[in-house]
Amino acid sequence: MNDNTSLGTAMDPALESAQATPKRSGTTLLIGIVAVVGVLLLVVFYYGVLNPPSQRVGSGAAPPVVFTTYDGERIDIADYRGTPIVINFWASWCNPCRDEQPILEAAWRRHKGEVLFIGLSYLDQEKNARAYMEEFDVTYPNGPDMGSRIYTAYHVQGVPETFFIDANGNVQGFHVGPISAEELERRIQELKKTAAQ
Numbered sequence: 137m138n139d140n141t142s143l144g145t146a147m148d149p150a151l152e153s154a155q156a157t158p159k160r161s162g163t164t165l166l167i168g169i170v171a172v173v174g175v176l177l178l179v180v181f182y183y184g185v186l187n188p189p190s191q192r193v194g195s196g197a198a199p200p201v202v203f204t205t206y207d208g209e210r211i212d213i214a215d216y217r218g219t220p221i222v223i224n225f226w227a228s229w230c231n232p233c234r235d236e237q238p239i240l241e242a243a244w245r246r247h248k249g250e251v252l253f254i255g256l257s258y259l260d261q262e263k264n265a266r267a268y269m270e271e272f273d274v275t276y277p278n279g280p281d282m283g284s285r286i287y288t289a290y291h292v293q294g295v296p297e298t299f300f301i302d303a304n305g306n307v308q309g310f311h312v313g314p315i316s317a318e319e320l321e322r323r324i325q326e327l328k329k330t331a332a333q
Contacts, residue, residue: 195308198301199289203256205279206266211254213301220327221252221301222320225281225292227260228268233296236314237272240298243320244276250331251324256281258295302330 201213201223213221224240226233244253255278257265262280269278281287290299290310298315300308300323308327311319 196306198299198305198307199286201254201256201286203279203281203286205277206262206269207277209277211277211279213252213254213305216252217305218303218331219252220250220303220324220331221254222324222327223254223256223290223299223301225256225258225287225290225295225297227258227295228264229260230295232314234268234272236296237268237274239315239317239320241272241274241276242317243324247324247328248276250328253277255279256286258284258287258292300324300327302327303333304330 198213198221202211204210213223222240222243224236226237240253240255244251247253253276255274255276257268257278257280260268260280265278265280268274290297293312296314298311298320300310302308308330309323311323
């Protein structure tokens with residue numbers, strides 16, 4: 137009998153490594169599964185308990201919006217009573233936001249003076265937000281939602297999300313996801329009717 141096959145002999149290092157690898161990859165897989173399940177539970181808890189859809193702001197008086205733009209201007213929507221307002225929550229890291237940004241800017245330029253557009257960047261670094269605004273030549277008031285106060289007050293579920301405030305300061309609805317030019321125009325025309333009343 138060969139001594140290498142006896143119970144007390146050392147194993148070949150390559151064989152030892154090969155036998156240890158499945159154990160490590162199994163542990164890694166288990167940790168990965170636990171992490172994914174944990175994240176999913178947090179998301180469900182956040183959206184289902186802390187921010188349920190029934191609390192979404194879709195009508196009634198608009199929650200306060202007070203912020204300082206990236207240009208240093210203080211904006212308070214209470215100062216714009218009588219003017220319809222479009223509020224867009226966005227982020228420079230959000231690809232769907234990039235898709236809708238030219239649509240928002242074009243609508244702002246068409247309706248400037250009749251409708252106020254406001255952009256609120258969410259969980260963004262200022263340098264990235266400014267670069268985004270420069271890339272898309274954004275000219276309507278934009279600023280950070282410091283501490284996500286406004287995001288939370290409106291029960292926003294993600295970015296992009298757009299809210300429509302009538303001339304009386306009431307929320308007329310919201311749009312989740314990137315908005316089309318047609319939908320945005322339709323919503324703006326509805327808002328403008330409230331300004332004429």
